[in-house]
Amino acid sequence: MMMIPVDQDGRCLGLNSSVEPQASSSQNSITRKAGGRKEIEREMxxxxxxxxxxxxxxxxxxxxxxxxxxxxxxxxxxxxxxxxxxxxxxxxxxxxxxxxxxxxxxxxxxxxxxxxxxxxxxxxxxxxxxFQSASDIGxxxxxxxxxxxxxxxxxxxxxxxxxxxxxxxxxxxxxxxxxxxxxxxxxxxxxxVGVPSEEGIVEDDVRAENYNTSAIEFLRRLPGVTDSNYRAIMDGCNSLADLALLPVERLAELMGGQKAARTLREFLDAKYPTLL
Missing domain, CATH: 3.40.50.10130 (Rossmann fold)
Incomplete structure (x- = not known):
């Protein structure tokens, strides 16, 4: 009895309840709805x-x-x-x-x-x-x-x-x-959205005409490059080729620390393994 069927419209029918008044009111409501046509409710x-x-x-x-x-x-x-x-x-x-x-x-x-x-x-x-009281906001x-x-x-x-x-x-x-x-x-x-296709093209990217999005994604995957410093790196060099030529001191300025700069520099300078 705790469960109420949806066709009862939230009303719980007991054993002695009369259904006729509800049916009558239902019929009256139908005549007010253009011959009983149901309104189509859009599901959000x-x-x-x-x-x-x-x-x-x-x-x-x-x-x-x-x-x-x-x-x-x-x-x-x-x-x-x-x-x-x-x-x-x-x-x-x-x-x-x-x-x-x-x-x-x-x-x-x-x-x-x-x-x-x-x-x-x-x-x-x-x-x-x-976040804080109004008096603490400077x-x-x-x-x-x-x-x-x-x-x-x-x-x-x-x-x-x-x-x-x-x-x-x-x-x-x-x-x-x-x-x-x-x-x-x-x-x-x-x-x-935001997922590149097999050709490396990202649909509906409003910046694709002004930015080399493939190069940006490659840059963000390099060791030492994070969400907080990759924009500074982009402002400090024009291409990935320029990035590869930057000294550690300049990389440290752009990346916000010597540790991240050395990590990237060592990765760029690492030699290919030689197959014997």
Missing amino acids: QVIVDMREFMSSLPNILHQRGMHIIPVTLEVGDYIISPLICVERKSIQDLFMSFTSGRLYHQVETMVRYYKIPVLLIEFSQDKSFS DDVTPNSIISKLSLLALHFPRLRIIWSRSLHATAEIFASLKANQDEPDETKAMR
Whole structure:
């Protein structure tokens, strides 16, 4: 008796309940709906990266009636529509991503492939809905301030939208609002975003005309090159051939340390093994 069939519309019918009044009201409602034609309700779809299933948000979205499509995404965590891509960050993950430089790269790729890139900052329901008190926020930009880092991120990527959420359930409400008047996302296209084809071509890359994306991907796979220093390397040399000729001192300036510079230099100078 605890389970309520869906055809009862939430009403629990006991043994002595009368069905006739409900049937009569149902017939009256049908006459008001243009001869009984059913309204076609669109099922909301959200494409979710597989790694996000470590959190409870996909389950909460499912409980709200959204159809969850789990795939492996190269760009973003949630695809709300063909235009909207969401990167979701908890507070701890936000601080760690800023420190490693990973967040800059994630936002950069969202801006490259989606018209409306969104950074969702999600707080815990049992904690304060703020980073710090208003009196502690200074006027100067400081490298250790999270507010300064977010401000610089927004200035560098003007199209980025930053959304604040109080909890997982608030995030589900936000997703429902974002999906209003939006087309449903395409699973196949979402999986291809940011993934190069066999010919090395990345579809819908707005920077492909101005950047050699294959060279950038090769650079990022070199030893000592990280998400936080590869952009400085690109600004300091014009090509991979120029990079191979740079001395260790110049590499240390671009890469932010002697250890990373020596790692890259030793890799570039290593000789091929000789077959005897």
